[in-house]
Amino acid sequence: MSSKPQVKSCVIYPKPNPHAGARLFCFPYAGGTAPIFRAWPNYLPAEVELCAVQYPGRGTRIAERLREDVEELMNSSYDELQPFLNKPFAFFGHSMGALVSYEFARRLQREERPGPIGLFVSGCTAPHLRATDRITYNLPEPEFIDELRRLQGTPPEVLDSKELMQLMLPIIRAD
Numbered sequence: 001m002s003s004k005p006q007v008k009s010c011v012i013y014p015k016p017n018p019h020a021g022a023r024l025f026c027f028p029y030a031g032g033t034a035p036i037f038r039a040w041p042n043y044l045p046a047e048v049e050l051c052a053v054q055y056p057g058r059g060t061r062i063a064e065r066l067r068e069d070v071e072e073l074m075n076s077s078y079d080e081l082q083p084f085l086n087k088p089f090a091f092f093g094h095s096m097g098a099l100v101s102y103e104f105a106r107r108l109q110r111e112e113r114p115g116p117i118g119l120f121v122s123g124c125t126a127p128h129l130r131a132t133d134r135i136t137y138n139l140p141e142p143e144f145i146d147e148l149r150r151l152q153g154t155p156p157e158v159l160d161s162k163e164l165m166q167l168m169l170p171i172i173r174a175d
Contacts, residue, residue, distance in 0.1 A: 010077040015041035020049035022088040027097030030175035066174035074103040090118035098124035
């Protein structure tokens with residue numbers, strides 16, 4: 001079997017496992033891409049297949065427009081994920097991915113479709129408890145980069161690279 005990740009629409013399989021009895025869909029954080037989960041299959045039981053969700057505007061979906069709303073971001077992958085929900089499945093999301101996976105589970109529930117057997121989230125306050133944080137996405141570039149430094153979620157080497165920041169700033173601002 002090939003060790004090269006397979007791409008199926010917005011789903012990336014770092015280690016395809018067609019015999020798995022369940023799937024774990026992983027939703028990345030703001031500015032993140034599906035390959036952040038590439039090593040995770042090494043830590044999962046053999047009966048679980050990891051499916052990393054690739055958001056529009058990055059990685060294999062770089063040609064698609066970025067989404068600036070969590071529900072719109074979830075909707076951009078909703079239809080494409082349906083064929084992969086044919087086995088028991090769970091969702092994991094970190095930070096912004098927690099909100100996207102939560103909205104995905106809510107939509108399945110609203111449409112009375114089978115939902116995840118588990119919803120695992122990290123790095124995010126519950127949606128009903130979210131404080132209204134200061135709006136930062138529209139700050140002038142120097143102030144926005146200062147805010148990213150303050151949050152300490154982006155390596156200084158990335159923040160100091162003008163070329164990399166030209167590529168990343170539209171994604172981070174949209175997220």
